[in-house]
Amino acid sequence: YPSGNLAIVLVQDKAQLICIIQEDKPSKAKVQAVFNSNGRGTCCYPNGAVWINMNIQGGQYSDQAGSRVRKWTWPNSTTSSGPHTPLSPIFISLNQYVGVRILSQDKIIVSFLAMGQQAKFNVGTKVQVSDGGQLSALAPLGQEELLLLAFRVKILWLLDRLRGCLNFPSNKQRDKIKPPAYLSTQTSKILRLCTSSDVSSELRSSIRAIVNA
Known part of the structure; x- marks a missing residue:
């Protein structure tokens, strides 16, 4: 832009x-x-x-x-x-x-x-x-989009932690700091999308592991 x-x-x-x-x-x-x-x-x-x-x-x-x-x-x-x-x-x-x-x-x-x-x-x-076969109905998001959103949230969370380390290098409790509210909200939305979308349980587990790691 x-x-x-x-x-x-x-x-x-x-x-x-x-x-x-x-x-x-x-x-x-x-x-x-x-x-x-x-x-x-x-x-x-x-x-x-x-x-x-x-x-x-x-x-x-x-x-x-x-x-x-x-x-x-x-x-x-x-x-x-x-x-x-x-x-x-x-x-x-x-x-x-x-x-x-x-x-x-x-x-x-x-x-x-x-x-x-x-x-x-x-x-x-x-x-x-x-x-030869029927196609699946329209889904809100495909597995690629869900994975992409999950990785995006994870990267933003890591960047936020990095900024915290640079701004407060002596803070020993930084590993226990919770993610910003907007990232928590996006994480919840992604997990809800996984529930409402036609995705495998393995993919849901992978996305949950990405955003909660």
Whole structure:
């Protein structure tokens, strides 16, 4: 951002490429959107409510209260329940500088505009779906997003402890200091997401170990 705060992060996780968009804050920046190359993507309102959620079947657009505004299916979806609803192009502004335009499954454009300069990223992907099996229903977040959020909270907690060590090097009780309230809140939200999402017990245990370590 013009402020110097980090706006967009690209992470390589094995065969997956993950794009993370953060709000314009020097610290405690919330994740506003996550997209990965397996066809999943989530955008959030400033209050944290899910705005747009997509997977290889299609997507859903919700209002800030969580009510569904529209739902669509991609042309290659094998969903058998109900008619296929095509996508009408969507454009949303995550903040003053970052917008997301959804035109098709393989054309999801993240645009960054600041100080007369513009950068665009295509985070869409064409996922081939076979007719041999049913696809899972739309989930709030996939396992990659949940792991990413868990690691982000852990890193922020470690950075907070590091600042404490630098500011108060003689404090022998620093290992017993509890994390800041906002990190405790984010930890609770991640654990609730694990409970509500269709993830394995092993993944839930791994995420719990990451955020509570």
